[in-house]
Amino acid sequence: MKNIFFILLSLVFTSITYAHEGGHGTPTKNWSFVNNNETIKADFIMKVGDMVYLSNENNEVLTFNYSEFKEQDQNYISEKANFINNLNFTKESHRLKTFDYSILLLLTGILVFVFSLFSWKTKPKKYFVTYNLFSASLIMMGCANTKSSKVLKMAANDIPFLESVFGVFNKVNTRHDDQYFYVESDGIPEHEMMTGITNWQQQVPVDHDYSGNNAWAIPLQPELAENTLSTKENFMKGAIAIAVNGIPIFNPLNNRGEDANVIGELDKWGGHCGRADDYHYHLPPTHLQTKVGEDRPIAFALDGFAVYGETTEELDENLGRFTSDSTYQYHAVKKYPYLIAAMKGKVELNPRTQAPENEIMPQAKTRGVRPDLRPLRGAEIIDFENPEPHQYSLSYTVNSQIHKINYGWDTDGNYNFEFVNPDGTTEKSHYKRN
Incomplete structure (x- = not known):
């Protein structure tokens, strides 16, 4: 009987520890850097592109460029990052298996408990206690496994709020159905364009009909993605967000994977024209805050989450944060990746496209009026x-x-x-x- 009792206690303890994800306490690794002899003690969190995220003993997130570390630590980072990527690759199938296993544990635990009730009068009380402990351990293990499969419910976008933000701009029209909030414009902003570009493909801004079935669509009910998609490795085709003035925002990287801002392709407002003479941004249009206000969004990502200007609040690896309103919002930063380091929300991908030039659907389309041209050197x-x-x-x-x-x-x-x-x-x- 004692052996059975200790086995049951072990099962209960195992279920509790399985439910606890991550750890606490003092970081275990010392990190060394190329340019100085200083070391820090921190735990590895993740590597996103060239950025490495660590957590120190105060649970503060520290960010470094991969190239700042000594070779030994670079190898460690690469091994850890590859291990995490492999885990994420199989995460979906593992989650489904865990869910089925959890249901089985819960049902078995309930059946054992019911059986113990029937045996109350016919069996010694020690069996009743044993059955209840066994039942409790099964139910706790089942609950522990199902915890990881729960998805945090995000608040729906408030339609009157969306209408008020986009309504600041006279050239923008909006409408909605049960699934999307639609943004219509002619693709021409009110502000000046093109001045300051030093790397030019001879395209100029012309109007584009972003209306009707070709309007920009923002999901009314954003959902968190199980696996975020990095903008460094995805979405180099099409828009990733729509600014509140009706102008699309593309990946800060062009379709060759280059930082469009660094190589001189963008004007003073963070935009330029594509091959269809379509004007769009590659940087967060923080200049729009002068019209909408600093406490209001400057854009909405195509996953449904708002994009705000710069903030002093701590941001996660996606350049966003959860809010007290049960939602999530991105923020702009001055350096690459500028905005939306990864899509926090679920997005549908165009099946005819492949990473890194995959695109989000639905996606408004452009129609050029003349052949696209080549870069004009020295212009x-x-x-x-x-x-x-x-x-x-x-x-x-x-x-x-x-x-x-x-x-x-x-x-x-x-x-x-x-x-x-x-x-x-x-x-x-x-x-x-x-």
Whole structure:
């Protein structure tokens, strides 16, 4: 009887320790750095791209670049990161198996408890106690296993709040159904564009019809993803968020995996034009805070979570944090990855795309009016004017000589371009959007 009792106690203890994830106490590893002799004691959390996250004895999250560590610690980090990635790869199938196992434990525990009730009068009381302990251990193990499969329920997006934020901009229209909040615009922001670009592909901003079935869609009920998708390894095609002025926000990395900001592709507002002459941001448009307010979102990610400006609050590895309103929000930071280091929420992927150039669905599409062009070496955009509605003038320099592109469109879909050379000669092109 004593042996059975101790076995049951062991089962109960095992169930409790299994339910406890992670550990507490003093960190166990000393870390050394290339540029100084100082060491720190901390535990490894994760590696995201080139960034390494550690936790010190005060449970503070420390971040370092992978290259800052000595070779021995770099090898340790790589081994740990690969181990975690392999675990994440099999996480889904393991979770499903655990769920079935937990149900079996719970049902068995309940059956044993019911059996003990029937045996109360026919068996000695010591058997009743034994059955109850055994039943309790089974139920506790079942509950411990099901804890890990629970998903935190996020609050739904508040439609009046969304309408008020996007409603600040007159050119933006919104609507919604039971699943999505839709954002409609013509793809042209109110602010100036293009000035400051030093790495230019000769594209200029034209209007795009982001309306009707081609509107941007924000999920009304965001859900946390089981496995976040890093923007360093995903989403190099299409938008990852929509700014509150109706302009899409793309991955800070271009489709070649380069930081578009660092290599001079972006203007003073963090945007540029794609091959379809579509203007979009690659940086968080924090300048919009002057219109919407510093305490309101500047964008919404396509997983449904809001994007705010910079903050002094501690952010997680995705550049976001949970709030007291039972939701999650991203924040902008000054350096790469700038915003949304990884998608915290669930997103549907276009099955015709593959990482790193996979894209989120639904995704509004662009329709260019002229062939895409190649980069113009040595060009710098110095001015961009909007003399009248739908008419623009872009000035750029090459070898200190000023060139101009005067262009515009009418309501019938006619697009006219005039290219002005430094000597005053011009070339004209006409395009028709069907």
